[in-house]
Amino acid sequence: MAPKQLPILSDYDISPVTGFLPVEEPLQILPDPYFAPWEEVFQQFNGLLLASRLRQRAQELPVLDASRLKTKAEQRRAYLILCMLSHAYVWGKHEVAADVLPASLSVPWKKVADMLELQPVLTHAAVVLWNWRLLYKDGPRDLSNLNTLATLSGSSDESWFYLVTTAIEATGAPVLSKILNAIQLVRDEDTAGLVQELHGIRGIIEELVAVLRRMFERCDPYVFYWKVRPYLAGWENMAEAGLPNGVKYEGVDNGEYKKLAGGSAAQSSLIHALDIAFGVEHHPTGFRPNKTGESKAGSGNTREYVNGTSGYTSAINGTKQTTSSPPSNFIQKMRFYMPGPHRNFLTHLTEVANIRAFVINKTAETENGNRSEDVKNLIAVFDECVHQIKVFRDVHIQMVTLYIVMQANRGPSISHGGFAHQPQAQTPQPEANGDSHTAANGNGIEAPGSSTKGSSILYPQKVIFGAPYGLAKKQEKGNNVVRGTGGTDLIPFLRQSRDETNESKIVPAPAFARRKSSVGLN
């Protein structure tokens, strides 16, 4: 049977030059005057939010018909506006979280999200892919020439946070064609050509790491944690922040409550594409393929667990559990929050990815000492590519430690941290959630203003919740659970993701890792 055709980037709304970013700059205003009411509120929504007047103003908006948005560019602009207005509406400024979104926001938001095959919640696509402009039209798409269209906090730190990520998308764009070339070279059995292509890919991933490190330059961790991140939150697992049922979208799906995760660069299709290309597999936190079920060299992407009925073990709450099938993983779940065409591209890429399997086969064939220089070079450069993805994740863990964990431990410099406490009557119980895991090192993260370990460190509004002015909600004694988005335990989740990357090397020798790694974590 002929192998499946390789994906054509343009079929999936992807450019060989700009990658997942649109080729044209995102619109700065909707051209149809019909949408002027949205643009007017959007123009001053930071001020309205600060004055606690955004909710009233949003309720007064007419319910506009999103089907009048003609082009993709218009739909993306509308989606950005509605994401920002809706998240500002729900989380408020020193206001109790609102669990009902008025029809003026919810109806068009759902409609435009459907048009883009996205969810009606703030996503990486909204704030990173479609939220930038060039300072000089003929200049590069890098940090010397980018600005944002909007921020939730009105701060330059938030702009920088988005722009570093936009610049990563731009820097990584050429890698997509190179991955497809590499897959074709495998099909052609052209080892020397593949080695060359992989060298190019390695160089691009190194550049991604360099851009990622620039986050520290102009995004202040305090501002990020206390002023920006709370607004990026969605309404899944948000009981402790006052949204036990999620958010009710008035006039949508019979007004049912929806629980949706918030924005995260874990929704970046670029990083998913790299994982797929190099056969990096992720498992739910605490779940690892067990020894007897070690991967077989199949496609290099779909590992089989030979011990089918007892293939996965986990250590949830310290108790070993065995399941027969891989439970869904947070990273995989994030595809639900990508634009449809990008998500479909990743599915297609998974079906054709063959690089890792090829390298594994070449390694096995030449195990008896007859390894050619080409094969030696192939193994080395493949592992260098994977190593750079691992270094990316090392730096990212460092970043999360500074921007989230350390800020949560220090607490806000004003006791309420910008959040109102929920009225006692609304006090919900933490959601029973099979996803929550015990912190691997046993260290619950100290909640700000509290002597009680265990509150969520991801979203300050959860930490502040339930007690007036800075006293964190008490948790059960001895409960060391630290939950993040999707119920995952933050640092163990990220470390596992990094370790799974390292394990995808053909020769995951620690000596190699130590020699190459430039960040000393763990």
Ligand code: HEM
């Ligand atoms: C201040 C900077 C950043 C912080 C505080 C941060 C925080 C986080 C957090 C808390 C998670 C866990 C999942 C979630 O709750 O969303 C996560 C996951 C992730 N983030 Fe970031 N992030 C930052 C910057 C970036 C950037 C610039 C990228 C580049 C694309 C990125 C890519 C990812 C990816 C791919 C994941 C999924 C986990 C993995 O693949 O290892 N992050 N990030």
